[in-house]
Amino acid sequence: MxxxxxxxxxxxxxxxxxxxxxxxxxxxxxxxxxxxxxxxxxxxxxxxxxxxxxxxxxxxxxxxxxxxxxxxxxxxxxxxxxxxxxxxxxxxxxxxxxxxxxxxxxxxxxxxxxxxxxxxxxxxxxxxxxxxxxxxxxxxxxxxxxxxxxxxxxxxxxxxxxxxxxxxxxxxxxxxxxxxxxxxxxxxxxxxxxxNLATAEIIKYASNTFLALKISYINAIADLCERTGADVVQVAKAMGYDQRIGHAFLQAGLGFGGSCFPKDVQAFAHTVQRYQLDPTLFQTILDINHARAGQFVAQIRNRLGELQGKTVGLLGLAFKPNTDDIREARALEIIRLLLDAGATVKAYDPVAMPRVQSLFPQVHYCRNAYEVAENADALALITEWNEFRQLNFERIRQTMRQPNLFDGRNLYDPQRMRKLGFYYYGVGRAADPSEFKTVL
Ligand SMILES: NC(=O)c1ccc[n+]([C@@H]2O[C@H](COP(=O)([O-])OP(=O)(O)OC[C@H]3O[C@@H](n4cnc5c(N)ncnc54)[C@H](O)[C@@H]3O)[C@@H](O)[C@H]2O)c1
The missing domain is CATH 3.40.50.720 (NAD(P)-binding Rossmann-like Domain)
Incomplete structure (x- = not known):
């Protein structure tokens, strides 16, 4: 044809x-x-x-x-x-x-x-x-x-x-x-x-919005886990085994970015409003997502104190692995917040650096994860590229100014990282479950 x-x-x-x-x-x-x-x-x-x-x-x-x-x-x-x-x-x-x-x-x-x-x-x-x-x-x-x-x-x-x-x-x-x-x-x-035409058009938005909903949902659960000594990774795993729920899109972290989810959920909210329906559900998905970057940077601040004079290294910039697309990437908001707070920012991404460079020329772009870690006060995983899975963390810890690891995608094993001598923060994963008392 x-x-x-x-x-x-x-x-x-x-x-x-x-x-x-x-x-x-x-x-x-x-x-x-x-x-x-x-x-x-x-x-x-x-x-x-x-x-x-x-x-x-x-x-x-x-x-x-x-x-x-x-x-x-x-x-x-x-x-x-x-x-x-x-x-x-x-x-x-x-x-x-x-x-x-x-x-x-x-x-x-x-x-x-x-x-x-x-x-x-x-x-x-x-x-x-x-x-x-x-x-x-x-x-x-x-x-x-x-x-x-x-x-x-x-x-x-x-x-x-x-x-x-x-x-x-x-x-x-x-x-x-x-x-x-x-x-x-x-x-x-x-x-x-x-x-028919209308059904097909709605199927696309209804599908993307539902996936975004799952992400915001598990992130809302992550916030509760963080305050109670629970581990959201295990909560999500157990939930996902329920065939009515499934594991997909149930990973807590920095939230969704990219050229589709943020704009599609927003568009759908407008559409339901145009037909005099209540957009609160869709708006909440966006609100939860929007807060993620700020909450993550707040964790870095809590640990490092004043960010002026501190160096934060970012692993990954693309909105997700295996793409050079940085539209609505979480990294952009995180870089902006860190720079505004006076931090020096270093970063490495296998393919997305040229695109970010034009937006943030003041970031120090590195050749690999190890260069990012050198003299950094904190290392933050933003995009879970495969090449970040098996890094030599012994080597990384030795070159960092302070061994602080902020895992925005819950890629690493907290116990292993702590054993290696890192302060480890994972989203929705309590620092030390024994320190928590549930409030009843
Ligand atoms: N990127 C995704 O993962 C994805 C997935 C599903 C659906 N979509 C949807 O598909 C659509 C396209 O997305 P994309 O990511 O491929 O966009 P894109 O921005 O990568 O590509 C759009 C292309 O259209 C070209 N263009 C604009 N006006 C034109 C014209 N008058 N004549 C010829 N070319 C023109 C642009 O130059 C650009 O190359 C969007 O509606 C998006 O929401 C995207």
Missing amino acids: KIAVVGTGYVGLVTGVVFADLGNEALCVDIDAAKVDAINKGQSPIYEPGLDDLLQRNLEEGRLRATTDLAHAVRESEVVFICVGTPPTDTGEPDLKYVDAVAAEIGRALNGYKIVVNKSTVPVGTGDRVRRIIEQHRTEPHEFDVVSNPEFLREGSAIHDTLNPDRIVIGADNPRAAMKIVELYAPLERPMLIT
Whole structure:
């Protein structure tokens, strides 16, 4: 099938590359000429494990090409995927200007029946809005259908997730359009749910909000554990064995960041409000999450006292491991709070440093975790990259000015760290359970 994929970010490029690999002809479109040039040279503009190889193979075999010419891509294709960003506006509502602009251009370029598939995360009703915009801009009465096909991939495992989705949601008001998209996905042999546009649009937000809810929920429990001598890691483990609950997204820590959860929960809160419903549940998820960075820095302050003249080393900056994405990364807020308090900040991340460097040039960027630890008064784990799992903590302790370890992701064994001579703080894990008395 000939497809156009508009927007070559995390969702668009991965979608284009995977569909090309399944034997389709994919034209990937972006307004950013530098991204288009890089893609045509086989260089992915984003870091995503496995993407470069897949991109190069499909370019070489002639199934994928990138272009800035959206009209040409639309004219050449049967199916057009919209994968542009929907960032939050100042009020937290999703900004649909990129989706609108693409819809208008698709309308002007229509030269026959097309299926326009929206993969961007958009509020319920956007499919109808896209339909109206295309109708307003088409110059001839060519038919088209709009489909909602929300994307659930996770950055860091985007290729794997796109090839092995838990489910494929296809929302269409016309069964003919839905069946065409079913055909496109059929080789993946994954469960497909065919529904109407509004349902598909809500499924995406309801899913992301629920995952964010689990994270904020366990973080609220972590705060109670910290005050009572309980260990949230064990609480979450025991909860997770209950099949009705599950282990996923039940890790206490610094909370969620990234380009999706914060903006999607906020957007959903706005949507329910627009329909005169109570957004308190969704707002609480955000409030709990927002407090995490401040609480973590407060722990560092409690231990070190005045941060002026102190050095804090950060391990990891990306919003999660295996990505260079720093949008809404917890590290950014933590760096800001530490710098405001007068601390010297050192940091290392395997791939995200260049992006953070442009925002915080005053941070000392290091070549590895050991360099971060040198002369630091505290070492804080922010992103649980695999390479931080098995560090030589004996060596780290010897080079630190003070052996204070703040584990923002509960990656390390508290007992082992204390045995090695560290003061260890883990989120929701009491410093010494024997010091606590429960209040009844
Ligand atoms: N990143 C994720 O993990 C993820 C997962 C699921 C869903 N989503 C959703 O998918 C959408 C895209 O997310 P992303 O992370 O890939 O965004 P991104 O910012 O990485 O990429 C968007 C791309 O669209 C391009 N673009 C903007 N306007 C354009 C236009 N008029 N024509 C052509 N290209 C244009 C931009 O230049 C950019 O390259 C968002 O709605 C997001 O919420 C993202």
